Amino acid sequence: MKRLDGKTIILAVTGSIAAYKAVEVARLFLKRGARVRPVMTASARKFLGPTTLSGITGEPVHADMWDSSIEGELHVTLARGADALVVVPATADRLAVFAQGRAEDLLGALALCVSCPVFVAPAMHPRMWAHAATQASVALLRSRGVAFLGPIHGQVASGDEGVGRMIDPEAVVEAVAEMLGSSQELAGRHVLVSAGPTVEDLDPVRFLTNRSSGKMGFAIAAQAARKGARVTLVAGPVNRATPANVERVNVRSALELQTELERILGPELRGADALIMAAAVADYRPASFSDTKIKKQGEGASLALVRNPDILAAIGARRTGPSPVLVGFALETGDEAAVTAYARGKVDAKKCDVIVANEASRALEGDSNTMYLVFASRDDAVGPISGSKDEVAAVIVSELAKLFERTPRP
Ligand code: CTP
Secondary structure (H helix, E strand, O other), X not given: OOOOOOOEEEEEEOOOHHHHHHHHHHHHHHHOOOEEEEEEOOOHHHOOOHHHXXXXXXXXXXXXXXXXXXXXXXXXXHHHOOOEEEEEEEOHHHHHHHHHOOOOOHHHHHHHHOOOOEEEEEOOOHHHHHOHHHHHHHHHHHHOOOEXXXXXXXXXXXXXXXXXXXXXXXXXXXXXXXXXXXOOOOOOOEEEEEEOEOOEEEEOOEEEOOOOOOHHHHHHHHHHHHOOOXXXXXXXXXXXXXXXXXXXXXXXXXXXXXXXXXXXXOOOOOOOOEEEEOOEOOOEEEOOOOOOOOOOOOOOOOOOEEEOOOHHHHHHHHOOOOOOXXXXXXXXXXXXXXXXXXXXXXXHHHOOOEEEEEEHHHHOOOOEEEEEEEEOOOOOOEEEEEEEHHHXXXXXXXXXXXXXXXOOOO
């Protein structure tokens, strides 16, 4: 069981019948050693008495943004000391408030003010959860890194059944502890990850792409976030949930990917401490894009392609010091000697710190990987390292932490 000693959790309760479960969540957080600071919305107080929460946590319940007994701005003060904001339960209305960024009450303002991980445990009638409006809020919040804990399938207060029931208090606390309780060796670092394929459009209905699933990059982003990094994930078109506490930017083409990465890194490459280029960037794109669908003509056809910029190599060439740490990926065929030799060539050509070389037949689409790490700073390759993409991602992130030890903070 992961402990939460020294951690401050803001437990925010919103107005749902499941509000009573927040009491158990508070108790379980306290059992793990956390300090719990309760916040209630106006409607939460119709379901649960503040005295219950203050009694159990030994802390005042904050409900009023205009509370004159508090010095300074309450939402700012609360946000400053928080290691996690956990909203239990979260109503459909509250998800909409968060998605819109409204600050009309204490919790709305607090959600805009915190820089710690945010967790929400939704509870509502299944039809409210399934509604397009709620799902739009959920998608937006997920893309901003909010971690959704549930809801699960089951019976809700009205007696109806479906997805909308709040997950068990124990599962809420376990998920938060899993995130906060792991070693935070990347705290204070900004890790930029690219993932997935790029799509190069030919006309309104056709495009060139590749079979990258994005799994590896997403696993690395999730792992870096668990280790306390601020993570920005720039993803090509993949149907994959954004990992908890990861900020996601969607792109389509190689040129769009380059624009986004350059924007985040900035002209002096000071916008991130590391760039992990797990994206499978198309080397070529159609020489021109046709606004109208290209009609068939004759028996054969050929396609004119032009080279895409090598994004990683361009950044490697511009870097003047050790930051940002640059990690590239290579997909190769052949035996160990061939795979690592190709990777060594790429370390040199792209001026990066390490190339993660995958043996092609096992890396595409599947869940497991065999890889070698080829570093600029050492002659021998590390590997083979085999395991699920999550396990391999954990190895890559711990190697990144080691590279950081040698890299001064910008
Ligand atoms: N990469 C990039 N920009 C490109 C192509 C690749 O930044 N236009 C990055 C990838 O994200 C990856 C690494 O470079 O980190 C892969 O190198 P690359 O030379 O493209 O590998 P392959 O495509 O496998 O190369 P080759 O076709 O030469 O084997």
